[in-house]
Amino acid sequence: MIRKLSIDELEPGMEVVRLSSEIWEHLPFLYTRPGVLQTEEQIESIRKGGYMHAFIHVRDPGESMDRKLDRLVSERGQSAPAKERVPFEREMAAAQVTYDNAMHHARRIIHDVKLGRKVDYEASVQTVDAIVDSAIRNPDTLLCLSKLSNYDEYTYAHCINVAAISVVFGEYLGLSREELVRLGLAGMMHDLGKTAVPSRIINKRARLTDSEFAEIKRHPEYGCDIITRQNTFEEDILEAVRDHHEKCNGSGYPDRRTRKDISPFARIISLADVYDALTSDRSYKDAILPNKALAIMYGMREQDFDPNEVQMFIKCLGIFPSGSLVKLNTGFYGVVYESNPALPLMPKIKIILDEDLHPIPAEMVDLAAAQAMGNRDLEILECADPAAYRLSLKPYLTRKG
Numbered sequence: 001m002i003r004k005l006s007i008d009e010l011e012p013g014m015e016v017v018r019l020s021s022e023i024w025e026h027l028p029f030l031y032t033r034p035g036v037l038q039t040e041e042q043i044e045s046i047r048k049g050g051y052m053h054a055f056i057h058v059r060d061p062g063e064s065m066d067r068k069l070d071r072l073v074s075e076r077g078q079s080a081p082a083k084e085r086v087p088f089e090r091e092m093a094a095a096q097v098t099y100d101n102a103m104h105h106a107r108r109i110i111h112d113v114k115l116g117r118k119v120d121y122e123a124s125v126q127t128v129d130a131i132v133d134s135a136i137r138n139p140d141t142l143l144c145l146s147k148l149s150n151y152d153e154y155t156y157a158h159c160i161n162v163a164a165i166s167v168v169f170g171e172y173l174g175l176s177r178e179e180l181v182r183l184g185l186a187g188m189m190h191d192l193g194k195t196a197v198p199s200r201i202i203n204k205r206a207r208l209t210d211s212e213f214a215e216i217k218r219h220p221e222y223g224c225d226i227i228t229r230q231n232t233f234e235e236d237i238l239e240a241v242r243d244h245h246e247k248c249n250g251s252g253y254p255d256r257r258t259r260k261d262i263s264p265f266a267r268i269i270s271l272a273d274v275y276d277a278l279t280s281d282r283s284y285k286d287a288i289l290p291n292k293a294l295a296i297m298y299g300m301r302e303q304d305f306d307p308n309e310v311q312m313f314i315k316c317l318g319i320f321p322s323g324s325l326v327k328l329n330t331g332f333y334g335v336v337y338e339s340n341p342a343l344p345l346m347p348k349i350k351i352i353l354d355e356d357l358h359p360i361p362a363e364m365v366d367l368a369a370a371q372a373m374g375n376r377d378l379e380i381l382e383c384a385d386p387a388a389y390r391l392s393l394k395p396y397l398t399r400k401g
């Protein structure tokens with residue numbers, strides 16, 4: 001962007017533009033020698049030369065991420081563009097490889113940081129790149145896989161799940177590919193600071209003392225320090241790690257920032273973080289069903305989350321998020337394998353169990369397509385808890401047929 005500035009506005013580092021037309025050369029008060037202004041003395045000599053203006057290249061600051069997120073959330077509130085997706089069944093095998101590689105990488109970076117080694121930045125970017133590719137091809141596969149992880153590996157799976165869910169949400173909103181990679185990196189690194197908290201506190205089953213809780217609450221700062229020391233991660237990644245436990249009403253930590261001061265990436269990561277934590281099995285708590293977790297999160301609007309952002313998050317994941325077990329009005333059970341943001345009550349499901357919970361040959365049903373064909377006999381009654389039936393859904397989602 002080119003702007004005409006008065007000589008009093010000039011600063012060292014600004015670049016005087018090369019003007020293509022000679023007519024400018026004849027304006028007596030316009031300074032036209034192209035090049036970067038080096039010193040205050042140089043500017044002073046220009047002023048003493050009687051010049052009053054100069055055309056300067058002003059770097060276009062572009063749209064800030066804060067504004068962009070506001071705009072995208074508002075646009076998605078109006079409509080979400082239909083995107084071409086690779087079919088779930090075709091993407092699932094590739095997504096599984098991506099997820100397994102990412103888990104391997106998460107173990108590695110946590111191990112490295114505990115030993116005081118540097119995080120392998122290149123490998124981290126490659127890992128997140130693959131997550132972004134998969135999310136673009138079919139976001140539901142990653143969401144399903146994030147719900148199938150084993151709680152024994154929660155520490156590692158949580159890094160990957162938060163990265164994947166953040167990227168899926170960012171992709172839904174319309175962030176650029178580069179932004180998705182930075183968001184995914186921030187998601188993957190968000191809890192790295194927990195490696196600096198003594199493991200006796202992290203792993204304590206009993207109620208934490210006030211001082212232990214205070215120590216846990218320092219992990220965003222520890223994480224930000226660790227990432228800063230790498231000298232490779234961009235500013236918005238540091239900010240996201242630092243702010244991921246801040247809440248919109250200022251009751252979060254470490255700095256009690258309010259909505260306007262919380263980094264936009266952190267606001268996305270916070271949604272993914274809470275969703276994954278609520279829906280994950282831990283040694284001390286059972287997972288909450290995905291639809292209930294989203295209802296709880298909706299109740300946290302204004303306090304924890306920006307109300308528009310949490311609404312869009314729910315819209316992105318659907319009322320029956322991918323990976324949910326659902327009970328149908330026929331008594332049979334199915335797994336949601338593709339949500340339907342436009343018609344959230346009518347996702348695509350794979351019917352896998354009869355009313356007695358006996359496995360049946362899988363039948364794929366697109367509820368929206370069935371309704372459009374006039375078949376209104378089949379509908380979802382409710383979400384069911386696979387743990388209550390001692391069911392593992394993974395084999396049903398990762399095998400064909």
Ligand SMILES: [Fe+2]
Nearest residue numbers: 190191244245
């Ligand atoms: Fe955290």
